[in-house]
Amino acid sequence: MKWNDFTVTVPASTANLGPGFDSIGLALDLHMTIHVSENPVWIVEYADEEYRHLPSSSDNLIVQTAKKVAQKYGEQLPSAKLLIETDIPLGRGLGSSASAIAGGIELADCLLGLKIPMQEKVRIGTEMEGHPDNISASLLGGATISYANGEELAVVHVPKVDIGIIILVPQEVFLTSESRGLLPEKLDYKEAVSSSAAANVVSAAIAGGDWQTAGRMMEKDEFHEPYRKAKFPGFDEIRSVCRKAGAYGVAISGAGPSLFVVTEKGKEHRLSQILNKQFTHYECLLTKPSESGIKSVQTVL
Numbered sequence: 001m002k003w004n005d006f007t008v009t010v011p012a013s014t015a016n017l018g019p020g021f022d023s024i025g026l027a028l029d030l031h032m033t034i035h036v037s038e039n040p041v042w043i044v045e046y047a048d049e050e051y052r053h054l055p056s057s058s059d060n061l062i063v064q065t066a067k068k069v070a071q072k073y074g075e076q077l078p079s080a081k082l083l084i085e086t087d088i089p090l091g092r093g094l095g096s097s098a099s100a101i102a103g104g105i106e107l108a109d110c111l112l113g114l115k116i117p118m119q120e121k122v123r124i125g126t127e128m129e130g131h132p133d134n135i136s137a138s139l140l141g142g143a144t145i146s147y148a149n150g151e152e153l154a155v156v157h158v159p160k161v162d163i164g165i166i167i168l169v170p171q172e173v174f175l176t177s178e179s180r181g182l183l184p185e186k187l188d189y190k191e192a193v194s195s196s197a198a199a200n201v202v203s204a205a206i207a208g209g210d211w212q213t214a215g216r217m218m219e220k221d222e223f224h225e226p227y228r229k230a231k232f233p234g235f236d237e238i239r240s241v242c243r244k245a246g247a248y249g250v251a252i253s254g255a256g257p258s259l260f261v262v263t264e265k266g267k268e269h270r271l272s273q274i275l276n277k278q279f280t281h282y283e284c285l286l287t288k289p290s291e292s293g294i295k296s297v298q299t300v301l
Contacts, residue, residue, distance in 0.1 A: 005299035008034040008106045011141060011290035012088040013095035014167070014260045015133035017206075018218030018225070018251040019199035024206070025095075025137030025144045026161065027290040032086040032099045034062065035299070036107065039081035047085045061097065065104025065128060066111070072124070075112045082107075089285070091173035093254035098134035101125050102294050105139075110296050121294075122146075123153050134254065141293030145203045158207050161289035163248070164268030168238065168259040168275065168282040179255035182227045191222040215248025215262050228252055232259060233281050241278060245271050 012030040016022070042058040054060060058067070062082060070077035088096050105124055109116045116124075118139065125135035132146035136155050143158040198220035205214035219239065229235045229252070239250045242261055253260040259282070263271055272284040 003038040005037045008296045010099045013134040013137035015254040019195040019221040021223040022131040025133035027137040027141045029290045035083040043081040061100045062104040066108040069108035093258040095134035102138040164263045164265045166261040167285040195222045218249040218251045
């Protein structure tokens, strides 16, 4: 079979959006781009310094994912060289691992010509990631609201999301495993009902494009925010400043350590100036939703 170089592009994502714990995801206009070329052995090179400590051969997460997909379909995966460029901050709650897993699924699909349906890609990614929020957003783009229990998977896709986004990124990396360790084993019934109701309204508001309501309900979470927010310097003050400036809402991005600020499109630049001035511990990263999910294109020589 003739080899054709190709490129896989995967968007970053933010997850939870407050009470939508392990369920709601939103693709962001930050991307990982994987340039794939023929090579007798696996080589993984990162153009970005932040990523260069990651494995550079077949033990890389992207390659490991691709191999698992190949095994699932009873195929032998050919080796390749991967040159990776990314503007997704590593370990900052923006779905960098989900992007890698999504990239690995697409890599296997392209190398083997499997033509895997998108729903199946989401299912495979959910099994590997452990929850569907980030992976579904990176694969589909837009916003996703998902249910997965290990046997059944249901995903509602909202392709167009029209908002302005600020990600407040601290210098520290916060491991997801560490963040999950802060959560309680059990939750009070009343708190669970309240957060579930808030998540329902967030989901419906996102589907209806009502971000005024979605942002307000984002801040009603009792599933994880109360147990994690002490890790975020100035959390309550940041939320107060954002509210006064007219932002829709503020939530922890995934497991952290970044914060997700959603505002009316066009107003994110002014708000970022305010936040930059008052909260120097964080870097303000301006972005927007990505309507496009994962995609692959053949390299034109």
